[in-house]
Amino acid sequence: MNEYPSAASRLDSQPNAWVAQTAVIREIIREVSGVATYQLALKNADAANAFHFEPGQFNMLYVPGAGESAISMSGDPDSTDTLTHTIRLAGNVTRRIAAMQVGETLGLRGPFGTSWPLEQCAGKNVILVAGGIGLPPLRPVIYRMLSERSKYENLFLLYGARSPEMRLYTSEYERWRAQGLDVRETVDRSAPGWRGNVGVVPQLLERLHDFDPERTIMMICGPDIMMRFTARAAMQQGMTAEQIWVSTERNMQCAVGLCGHCQLGPEFICKDGPVFRYDQISPYLKVEGL
Amino acid sequence: MTDVINSDNLRSCFLPLNQFARLFDVLAAREYEVIGPTVDQEAIVYDRLTSIDDLPRGWTDVQEPGKYRLESREDQALFGYSVGPHSWKKNLFPPVSTLSVGERTEEGWQFREPEESTPRYAFLGVRACELAALQIQDRVFTGGPYVDTPYQRRRMQALVIAVNCTQAAATCFCTSMNTGPRCQQGFDLALTELSDGFQVEVGTDLGEEILQELETVEISPAQETRAAAARQNAVDQIEREFDTTDIRDLLLSNLEHPQWNDVADRCLSCTNCTMVCPTCFCSSVEEVSDLSGDHVERERVWDSCFNVEFSYMNGGLVRNSIRNRYRQWMTHKLATWIDQFGTSGCVGCGRCITWCPVGIDLTEEVAAIPKSQT
Amino acid sequence: MKHHPLQEILMELRFTAGLSEEDQQKLASISRLKEFKAGETIFTEGSEHQDIYVIRSGRVEICMTIPARGCLPVLTLEAGDLVGWSSILKQGEMTATVGAIEDTEVIVINANELRALCDDDHDIGYQIMKRIAAALSQRLIACRLQVLDMFGDHSGRAHPTQEGAAE
Numbered sequence: 134m135n136e137y138p139s140a141a142s143r144l145d146s147q148p149n150a151w152v153a154q155t156a157v158i159r160e161i162i163r164e165v166s167g168v169a170t171y172q173l174a175l176k177n178a179d180a181a182n183a184f185h186f187e188p189g190q191f192n193m194l195y196v197p198g199a200g201e202s203a204i205s206m207s208g209d210p211d212s213t214d215t216l217t218h219t220i221r222l223a224g225n226v227t228r229r230i231a232a233m234q235v236g237e238t239l240g241l242r243g244p245f246g247t248s249w250p251l252e253q254c255a256g257k258n259v260i261l262v263a264g265g266i267g268l269p270p271l272r273p274v275i276y277r278m279l280s281e282r283s284k285y286e287n288l289f290l291l292y293g294a295r296s297p298e299m300r301l302y303t304s305e306y307e308r309w310r311a312q313g314l315d316v317r318e319t320v321d322r323s324a325p326g327w328r329g330n331v332g333v334v335p336q337l338l339e340r341l342h343d344f345d346p347e348r349t350i351m352m353i354c355g356p357d358i359m360m361r362f363t364a365r366a367a368m369q370q371g372m373t374a375e376q377i378w379v380s381t382e383r384n385m386q387c388a389v390g391l392c393g394h395c396q397l398g399p400e401f402i403c404k405d406g407p408v409f410r411y412d413q414i415s416p417y418l419k420v421e422g423l
Numbered sequence: 424m425t426d427v428i429n430s431d432n433l434r435s436c437f438l439p440l441n442q443f444a445r446l447f448d449v450l451a452a453r454e455y456e457v458i459g460p461t462v463d464q465e466a467i468v469y470d471r472l473t474s475i476d477d478l479p480r481g482w483t484d485v486q487e488p489g490k491y492r493l494e495s496r497e498d499q500a501l502f503g504y505s506v507g508p509h510s511w512k513k514n515l516f517p518p519v520s521t522l523s524v525g526e527r528t529e530e531g532w533q534f535r536e537p538e539e540s541t542p543r544y545a546f547l548g549v550r551a552c553e554l555a556a557l558q559i560q561d562r563v564f565t566g567g568p569y570v571d572t573p574y575q576r577r578r579m580q581a582l583v584i585a586v587n588c589t590q591a592a593a594t595c596f597c598t599s600m601n602t603g604p605r606c607q608q609g610f611d612l613a614l615t616e617l618s619d620g621f622q623v624e625v626g627t628d629l630g631e632e633i634l635q636e637l638e639t640v641e642i643s644p645a646q647e648t649r650a651a652a653a654r655q656n657a658v659d660q661i662e663r664e665f666d667t668t669d670i671r672d673l674l675l676s677n678l679e680h681p682q683w684n685d686v687a688d689r690c691l692s693c694t695n696c697t698m699v700c701p702t703c704f705c706s707s708v709e710e711v712s713d714l715s716g717d718h719v720e721r722e723r724v725w726d727s728c729f730n731v732e733f734s735y736m737n738g739g740l741v742r743n744s745i746r747n748r749y750r751q752w753m754t755h756k757l758a759t760w761i762d763q764f765g766t767s768g769c770v771g772c773g774r775c776i777t778w779c780p781v782g783i784d785l786t787e788e789v790a791a792i793p794k795s796q797t
Numbered sequence: 798m799k800h801h802p803l804q805e806i807l808m809e810l811r812f813t814a815g816l817s818e819e820d821q822q823k824l825a826s827i828s829r830l831k832e833f834k835a836g837e838t839i840f841t842e843g844s845e846h847q848d849i850y851v852i853r854s855g856r857v858e859i860c861m862t863i864p865a866r867g868c869l870p871v872l873t874l875e876a877g878d879l880v881g882w883s884s885i886l887k888q889g890e891m892t893a894t895v896g897a898i899e900d901t902e903v904i905v906i907n908a909n910e911l912r913a914l915c916d917d918d919h920d921i922g923y924q925i926m927k928r929i930a931a932a933l934s935q936r937l938i939a940c941r942l943q944v945l946d947m948f949g950d951h952s953g954r955a956h957p958t959q960e961g962a963a964e
Contacts, residue, residue, distance in 0.1 A: 150569040151522040151721070153534045176531065197525040197532055197719035198712045223737065238531025265948035295948035321943045323870035328898055330873045331858065333939045339811075340875050356947040362938060384736045386708055389569035392726070393705035394733065396755065398675075399762035404568060420678050422747035 153240030172215040187248035188273035195240030203385035207269030219269035264355025293334035335366035346371030374412035459547035486592040489782030505592035510701035527717040551603030556701035585610035591660035594773030599665035622650040687746035694727035696775035801825035811877030833897040855901025884908035
C-alpha cells in the first residue's frame with residue numbers, strides 16, 4: 134500500500150463531506166419581500182444532538198434536482214433544537230425552497246466556515262454593522278452577546294437597508310434595545326411615513342461618539358462595497374484593520390475547499406472564511422475581478 | 424510523504440525484458456487494473472493495458488508550444504517519449520463521478536454514498552513530474568480539514584510503477600521546478616529502460632513483494648552505468664528554464680500588470696491547460712435526476728476557472744473577462760497555491776504549453792513581468 | 798482671552814473641532830444659535846439663502862422636489878453635520894429643501910460674513926474650506942453608495958444560474 138500524507142489514518146474516521154443529512158422544515162416565517170426564515174431540524178436524533186455551530190457559520194441546503202445553496206445560520210447558537218436560516222430568493226435553489234411547506238425535507242451539510250471573533254470582545258465595545266441581507270449572519274452574535282451582556286462594554290448595531298419596508302427583524306429591535314444593544318438604522322431611500330435616518334451606514338458610524346476606538350471590535354456583514362466603505366470610515370475614526378472583521382461571499386459549491394470555486398486570492402471563502410479579519414482579506418477585496 | 428528516500432540507497436536489480444512482459448500477468452493475478460501509456464488518436468494517452476504489446480513500442484513524441492505529434496523511433500523502446508495529454512488524475516479524480524445519491528421516501532429525502540467498489544489501479548509508467556503531481560493532489564484532496572473520500576479510497580489502493588525519463592520534450596522544465604527527471608520517492612517500483620530490460624529500484628515493501636514474483640538478476644556495474652547515462656540524457660535534453668525566484672511575491676504584487684492584457688489577447692479561455700494539467704482540481708457538482716424525480720444523484724464533474732460561469736455569483740460573474748480568468752489560473756498555479764498547500768502547483772511537465780492551441784507558455788508570461796517592478 | 802459663549806459649542810462639534818482657539822473665537826463672533834421645531838422648514842430648494850448651519854442637536858432631512866412625486870427625502874443629518882454649504886460657495890440658489898424632523902438646534906453662520914472672514918484671513922479660510930471639502934466628500938461617497946443600490950436584488954438579470962450550481 135502506498136504511504137503518503139497522514140490522511141491515511143483518517144480514512145473512514147470522518148463522515149463523507151459530500152453527503153448531506155436529512156432536515157425537515159419545522160416553521161416558515163415570512164420576513165420582508167423575497168425573504169423568509171426557515172426553522173430546520175435534522176431528522177437523525179444523534180446528528181441533531183451533536184450539531185453545534187458558532188456565529189458566522191453556514192450550512193449548504195440541498196434541494197435534490199435543483200442543487201445546493203450556502204445559507205448562514207441566523208438563530209441562537211445556544212439553542213440548536215432547530216436551525217434558523219433566513220433565505221433571500223435569488224436563484225434556482227432558493228426559488229424551490231420558497232415553494233416548500235412545513236413538513237417537507239431537504240438536505241443539509243454543515244456547519245462550515247470560520248466564525249465571528251466573540252472571544253476577542255470581552256471587555257470591549259462592539260460595533261456590529263449590517264447591510265440588507267447581511268443582518269442574518271450577525272444575529273447569532275447579538276443573541277450570544279445579549280445573553281452575557283455584562284461581558285461587554287457598549288454594544289451597537291448599525292443597520293442599513295434599501296428602504297424602510299426591507300428592514301429585517303424589526304419586531305426584535307425593542308427587545309434588543311431593552312437588553313442593552315444600541316440599535317441605529319438607516320435606509321438608502323425613504324418611504325412615506327419614515328421619520329428615521331436616510332443615508333448610508335458609514336454615516337451612522339461617523340456619528341457614533343461614545344466609543345473608544347482602541348477598545349473596540351467591529352464586525353461587518355453586507356455587500357462588498359458597503360464593507361469596504363464602512364471599514365474605511367472606521368479607520369478614519371481611529372480603528373485599525375486588525376480590529377475589524379468582515380464576512381465575505383463567493384460562488385460556493387462544495388463548502389469544503391475541494392472544488393475551487395470560492396477562491397479569493399489564496400483564501401478559500403468556504404474554509405478560510407467567510408469571516409476574515411479585515412487586514413487579511415482587504416488586499417484581495419480591492420482587486421477588481423480577482 | 425514520509426522521509427525523502429535517497430534514490431542512491433534503494434535496492435536495485437535488473438529485470439530482463441521477457442520478465443517485464445510477465446509483470447502484466449502478475450498484476451492481473453493480483454486483481455489490479457493496469458493503466459499505462461498506449462497510442463490512441465495519434466497521441467500517447469493513459470488507458471487500460473493488458474499486455475506489453477499495448478505499450479507504445481518504438482514511438483516517441485515531438486512537442487512544442489501548441490504542437491504535439493508522434494514519430495517513429497529507430498529503436499524499440501517501450502517508454503521512449505515524454506508525457507501526453509492525460510495524467511493520472513483521470514483515474515484518481517475521475518472527470519465524472521457520483522458523490523451521493525438521494526431517494527425520496529415516506530420519511531422524506533434520504534441521502535447516502537453511491538454503492539460502488541473502488542477500482543484497484545496499477546499505474547505503469549509514472550514519470551517524476553507526475554510523482555510530484557500525485558503528491559500535490561494528495562495534499563489538496565486529503566491534506567486539508569476535509570478529506571475527499573472518493574480520491575482517498577482510490578489512492579490508497581493504487582500501485583505506482585514509475586519510469587525514469589531517458590529523454591525530454593522541448594516543453595519540459597521539471598529541472599526548474601525540482602521535480603525531475605529523476606524519480607526520487609512516491610513509487611513502489613521505479614524502472615529505467617535499457618535495450619534489453621530495466622534497472623528496477625524498489626521503493627516500498629509492496630514493490631518488493633511484486634518484484635519477488637518476477638525473475639530478476641543482480642545488476643552489473645556496466646548496466647548501472649548505462650542506466651545512469653540514459654537518465655542523464657533526459658537532463659541534458661531539457662531546454663526550458665523557468666526562474667521561480669520570489670515568484671509568489673512577483674505575481675501577487677503585479678495583479679494589474681499590462682502583461683495580463685497581453686496574454687488575454689491570445690488566450691481563448693478554452694480550458695485545455697486545466698484539463699491536461701496534472702494538478703488542477705477544480706470541479707462542479709451537477710444534479711442528475713431520474714424521470715420520477717424521486718431518485719437524484721449528485722455528480723462531480725471537472726470544471727475549469729477558465730469557464731465563463733465558474734465565478735458566477737448573485738447574477739453576475741466575478742471574473743468577467745479572459746484577462747481576469749487567465750490571471751486567476753496563473754496566480755493560483757504559481758503563487759497562491761504556495762499559500763494554500765505549501766508548494767508550487769506546477770511540476771514543470773510542460774503539458775499546458777504543448778496543448779494550448781495558441782502556444783501560450785506560462786514560463787514566458789512570467790518572465791515578461793519585469794522583476795524590478797514590485 | 799474671554800471665551801465667546803458659542804466657542805464652547807464650536808469646540809465640541811465635529812465640524813469645527815480642531816480649529817485653533819483663535820479661529821474658533823473669530824467664527825464664534827459671527828455665529829448665533831437658532832432653534833427649529835420638528836416639522837419646521839429651514840430653507841427651501843431654489844431659494845436664495847445666506848446662512849450656513851452646523852447642527853448641534855436634533856435631526857434634519859434633505860429632500861428634493863419632483864413633480865407629482867412630492868419632496869423626496871434623500872439624506873438625513875444630525876449633530877456635527879454641515880447644512881447649506883451652497884451659500885458659502887456663492888452658488889445662488891439652494892439645491893435642496895431642508896426641514897427639521899426633530900426639534901433641532903443649530904449654529905448659524907452668515908455666509909457673507911464667513912466669506913469675508915476667509916478672504917481676509919486665508920489661514921482660517923483654508924481650514925474652513927478643508928472641512929467643507931471633507932464633509933462633501935463623505936456626502937459624495939454616501940450618495941454613490943445609495944445610487945449603486947447595493948441592497949437591491951440584481952440576480953437573474955444577465956446570467957441564469959446553472960442547474961445544480963450553488964447560487
